[in-house]
Amino acid sequence: MVPTLILRALVDGVLLGLFYSVIALGLALIFGVMNIINFAHGDFVMLAAYITWLVARALYLNEAAPVAIVTVPVFFAIGIAFYRLIIKPLLGGDPLIQIACTVGVGFILQNVALILFKAEPRSLPGLLLGTYIALGPVSVHLAKLVAGAVSAVLIVLIHRMLTGTWLGLAIRATAYSEEVAKTFGINTDRVFMLVTGIGIALTGFGGVLWMSFGQVDPYLGASFALVSWIIVALGGLGGIRGLIYASLLVGVIEALTMTYISPSVAKAIPFVIFIVATWLRPQGLFTGRG
Amino acid sequence: MFTRRDLVTALAIAVAGSAVPYALGFNQYHVLLALQALIFATIVLAWNILGGYAGQLDLAAFTYVPLGGVVTCKLLEVYGVSPWLGMPVGALAAMALASAVGYPMFRFGVRGVYYALSTAALTVVVHEMFILIIGPWDFYLPRYDGWYYLMFRTWENLYYVVLTLFIAVVLVNLAVSRGRLGYYLKAIREDELAAEALGIDTRKYKLMALLIYSSILGFVGWPYIVSQRTYSAWSFSSSMSIYVVVAGILGGRGSIAGVAVVAIALKLVEDVLRGYIGGVAPGAHLLIYGLLLVVISIVQPRGLGAVLERVPTLVQGWVMWWRRS
Numbered sequence: 001m002v003p004t005l006i007l008r009a010l011v012d013g014v015l016l017g018l019f020y021s022v023i024a025l026g027l028a029l030i031f032g033v034m035n036i037i038n039f040a041h042g043d044f045v046m047l048a049a050y051i052t053w054l055v056a057r058a059l060y061l062n063e064a065a066p067v068a069i070v071t072v073p074v075f076f077a078i079g080i081a082f083y084r085l086i087i088k089p090l091l092g093g094d095p096l097i098q099i100a101c102t103v104g105v106g107f108i109l110q111n112v113a114l115i116l117f118k119a120e121p122r123s124l125p126g127l128l129l130g131t132y133i134a135l136g137p138v139s140v141h142l143a144k145l146v147a148g149a150v151s152a153v154l155i156v157l158i159h160r161m162l163t164g165t166w167l168g169l170a171i172r173a174t175a176y177s178e179e180v181a182k183t184f185g186i187n188t189d190r191v192f193m194l195v196t197g198i199g200i201a202l203t204g205f206g207g208v209l210w211m212s213f214g215q216v217d218p219y220l221g222a223s224f225a226l227v228s229w230i231i232v233a234l235g236g237l238g239g240i241r242g243l244i245y246a247s248l249l250v251g252v253i254e255a256l257t258m259t260y261i262s263p264s265v266a267k268a269i270p271f272v273i274f275i276v277a278t279w280l281r282p283q284g285l286f287t288g289r290g
Numbered sequence: 291m292f293t294r295r296d297l298v299t300a301l302a303i304a305v306a307g308s309a310v311p312y313a314l315g316f317n318q319y320h321v322l323l324a325l326q327a328l329i330f331a332t333i334v335l336a337w338n339i340l341g342g343y344a345g346q347l348d349l350a351a352f353t354y355v356p357l358g359g360v361v362t363c364k365l366l367e368v369y370g371v372s373p374w375l376g377m378p379v380g381a382l383a384a385m386a387l388a389s390a391v392g393y394p395m396f397r398f399g400v401r402g403v404y405y406a407l408s409t410a411a412l413t414v415v416v417h418e419m420f421i422l423i424i425g426p427w428d429f430y431l432p433r434y435d436g437w438y439y440l441m442f443r444t445w446e447n448l449y450y451v452v453l454t455l456f457i458a459v460v461l462v463n464l465a466v467s468r469g470r471l472g473y474y475l476k477a478i479r480e481d482e483l484a485a486e487a488l489g490i491d492t493r494k495y496k497l498m499a500l501l502i503y504s505s506i507l508g509f510v511g512w513p514y515i516v517s518q519r520t521y522s523a524w525s526f527s528s529s530m531s532i533y534v535v536v537a538g539i540l541g542g543r544g545s546i547a548g549v550a551v552v553a554i555a556l557k558l559v560e561d562v563l564r565g566y567i568g569g570v571a572p573g574a575h576l577l578i579y580g581l582l583l584v585v586i587s588i589v590q591p592r593g594l595g596a597v598l599e600r601v602p603t604l605v606q607g608w609v610m611w612w613r614r615s
Contacts, residue, residue, distance in 0.1 A: 037403050089588045095402055096347050100539045101587035103532055107580025111573030119572070218573075222528065226414065229407050268418035271411035275391065278408055279398040 008138045009259040010252060015140075015148035017251025019209055021244050022151045023224055024231040025158060026202035032237045033175040033195045036087055037098045040106035042225030044200055047109050048075060048207020049216035053122050056211070062125045064211035065146070068204075075204025076197045083196035091192070106221060113218040123215035143213040150209065154202075159240045171195060230274045234285050246285065249273075296464055300457050307453040311446045321445040323561055326517050328452050329510060331553035334537040335459045335546065336506035339466055341535065342543035344499045345479030346401075350409035351534040353416050354384040354504045356525035358511025363521065366439065367432060373440040373512045384508025385501050387416075392500045396493040401482060410528055417526040428522045431515065441516055452513050459506055463546045466502070475499055476544070536583055542595020552594050 027041045051074065052067045061067065086105060090098050129143035162168035173181040174191045181188050206224075210216070227250065235246035250270045258266035277285055307328075314320040333351055340348050358380030365371040365379060391412055400408060434441045442448060466472045474495045477485040486492050515521045537556050541549030556579065563575040571577075590596060 086584065086588070094591065096341075096345065096539065096543070097587045097591045099347060099403070099406060100535065101584055103536070104580040104583030104587065107576050107583065111577035111580065114573040115571045115577070226407070226410055226528075229403075230411065233404060233407060262422065264418045264421045268415045271415050274411050275408050275415070278400045278404050279394045282398060282400055282404060 004137050005259060006256075007136075008140075009255045011135070011138055011140055012144070013252030013255030014248060015144045015251070016255060017244075017248035018148040018151040018155075019144075019206070020227060020231055020251055021247035022154055022202055022209065023206040024228040024235070024243055024247055025155065025240070026199035026206075027228050028232045028235070028237065028243055029171075029195050029202075030087075030199040031232060033171060034087065034091060034192050036090060037095050037102065038087075038199075039099050039102040039225060040109065040221075041199075041203060041228060042221035042223065043106040043109040044075070044078075044203035044221070045206045045210065045224050046113060046216060046218065046221035048204045049211050049214075049220060050113055050117060050122070050207075051204075052208050052211040053124060053216060056124050063128055064124050064126065064208050065129070067211075068208045071204040071208055072201050075207075076201040078204075079197035079200025080193055082200060083193045087192070087196055088189075106225070110218050110221065117218065119217060121215040121217040124211055126212060129212055141213060147209040147212055154205065155240065155244065158198075158202075162240070167194070227270065230270060234274060234277055236283055236285065242285075249285075291465055291468065292461065296461070300461060303457055303460065304453070307456070308450065311449060316444070316446065318445055321449055322517065323558070325445055325449045325452060325513070327554045327557040328449065328456050329514050329517060330534075330537070330557045331550050332452065332456045332459050332510050333507060333514075334534050334541070334549055334553040335456075335463055336503050336510075337534050337538045338463060338541075338544065338546065338549050339475075340499045340503040341538050342545075342549065343466060343472055343475040343479065344496055345475075345543070346496060346499070347403075347406040347535065348409050348500070348503065349406050349528065349531045349535065350412045351507060352525070352527045352530035353409075353413045354388065354507035355511045355514050356521060357387060357416070358384045358508030359515035359525070360511070360521055361508075362512040363431060363515060366434075372438050374438075377440075377509050377512050380511050381505040381508035384504040384511070388500050388504035389497065392497055396496050396500075410531075413526055413528045413531060417523050420523040420526060424523075426523055428520050430520050440512065445517075448513055448516060452510070455510060455513075460546060460550070462502065462506070466499075467544065467546070471495060471498060533579075536579055540582060540586055540593050542593030542598070545593065545595020545598065548593055548595030548598050551598075 023041070023045055027038060030036050030038050030041075048071050051071055052064050055067045055070050056062075056064055082105075086101060090101055126143055129146060131142050132139040133142050133145070135145075160168075162171060170181070170186045170191050171194075173184065173186060174188050174195075178188050181191070207216075210220075231243065231246045231250055234249070235242035235244075253269055253273065254266050257269050310324050311321050314324065333355060337348065337351055340346050358377070361380040361383045362373050362376035365376040366373055371379075391408070395405060395408060431441070435443050437447070440448070440451065466475070474485070474490050477488070477490060478492050478496060482492055515525065518525070533556075537553040538549055540556070541552035559578070560575040563578065567574050586593060
């Protein structure tokens with residue numbers, strides 16, 4: 001009996017961790033390449049979840065997944081606008097001001113959502129993916145399984161893009177040193193724009209994944225913002241691998257404490273780990289080449 | 291430590307502040323509003339010491355405020371201890387928590403965004419621990435009346451107490467900014483490594499700033515929860531802590547007048563907006579804060595303080611222009 005419970009918590013935790021890693025990856029890209037501290041990241045996920053809900057309702061869809069075709073390009077465009085209007089003036093500035101400004105963007109998104117959609121939570125029926133399937137001894141929520149699998153594929157794709165293409169090389173060169181990248185003829189402004197676009201497009205994807213099993217309210221962003229920052233900080237900059245380890249760690253710990261202790265401890269534990277981990281290893285738990 | 295001008299300013303604030311309840315005709319709703327604005331301004335001025343002078347982005351203001359308030363309240367409810375004694379104990383509790391978390395952070399060189407994240411995480415942890423240990427319910431304060439309980443049927447008396455506290459915190463800010471501590475803190479804000487290279491014990495002075503900040507917050511906790519009439523796990527709030535930072539940055543980090551003016555103005559604007567359009571658009575005041583924050587951080591990152599500094603020269607310029615024409 002007990003092993004099944006542990007197994008189920010582990011599977012849930014891994015799937016949750018994979019989902020977190022998509023959101024955290026967007027944040028890590030923006031922070032790692034441009035040194036921009038974005039506190040509005042979670043609120044973009046919230047916005048994406050609402051747009052998913054709206055589009056699915058308008059097209060009489062029960063599932064969130066197909067809406068990704070709409071949200072991902074839309075959020076890429078939003079990301080580019082976000083770069084032009086907000087990020088570019090803040091580049092290289094005081095971190096305090098970056099945080100203040102992106103918190104302001106978060107306030108705007110939250111309260112526009114509150115005014116438009118009111119505070120009640122919204123969700124999609126998710127008939128097709130709402131079932132549980134047996135995976136050996138554990139039964140898994142199909143929507144979460146799909147979300148986890150899609151997240152894993154996405155992470156691999158981004159990793160390939162970063163390591164195997166010219167664009168990825170340009171991004172890594174710019175992250176290494178903007179000045180050096182410029183002398184080699186890389187248009188760093190365009191790289192920054194693309195990175196912000198990709199980072200925000202990932203939140204667009206995260207919103208769709210979330211809506212395939214969760215519900216959205218205007219304050220959804222706050223819960224993602226802090227968790228994804230903690231994953232980035234634990235993972236350390238410099239590799240996707242560290243990021244994935246950190247996401248899985250946070251997801252699994254959250255699921256295990258949720259099962260064995262209580263939901264309120266489950267929410268606090270990753271934060272306690274984070275506080276102590278920054279004392280011991282300020283450069284991140286899993287720093288290394290990725 | 292204080293010049294004559296400072297004392298005159300303090301006296302002017304005291305006189306003007308005392309006149310406020312009379313000007314409001316002792317309308318209880320308006321006096322309560324003034325009280326809340328003043329409490330918020332006191333909190334933001336306390337943040338100014340750590341966030342404004344030392345440049346440490348602390349996001350845990352509303353961990354320390356309710357902590358001090360709850361400690362004071364429990365002492366009164368369970369042991370009948372007067373808040374006059376309970377408030378200092380609350381301040382000590384806030385300082386104890388701040389140093390338990392702050393000392394290792396400064397010791398191990400946690401700075402910048404990691405400091406901000408750790409303090410935000412602290413608020414979440416305390417919030418969840420409160421639910422776990424005390425419970426997820428709303429707690430209403432016992433109804434007392436009198437100076438022993440520092441709680442009254444009307445709001446003026448508490449307003450005067452907080453006004454005194456506010457003036458004291460303004461003076462603390464002045465003393466810090468003029469003194470050696472202030473110069474060290476500003477050096478740390480501008481370039482921590484350079485400050486360290488010059489032989490400033492950065493850990494020690496950051497910790498001092500943190501302790502001053504958290505003790506003020508713990509102290510003001512009791513008036514805060516009295517003015518709210520209730521406390522719960524949701525008093526430990528990241529979003530409230532963020533509003534403190536918003537006011538501190540909009541006011542201009544390190545500018546005492548700018549910070550105080552912005553804190554009071556934001557609180558009043560919030561209430562007016564809530565009253566007029568709250569029914570239609572519940573988050574309108576926060577939407578406006580958000581817009582202000584974005585515009586100011588891009589256009590004038592030094593906040594209102596920088597604008598206020600230029601007022602005397604502007605006025606001089608106008609006067610000269612007027613005389614000439």
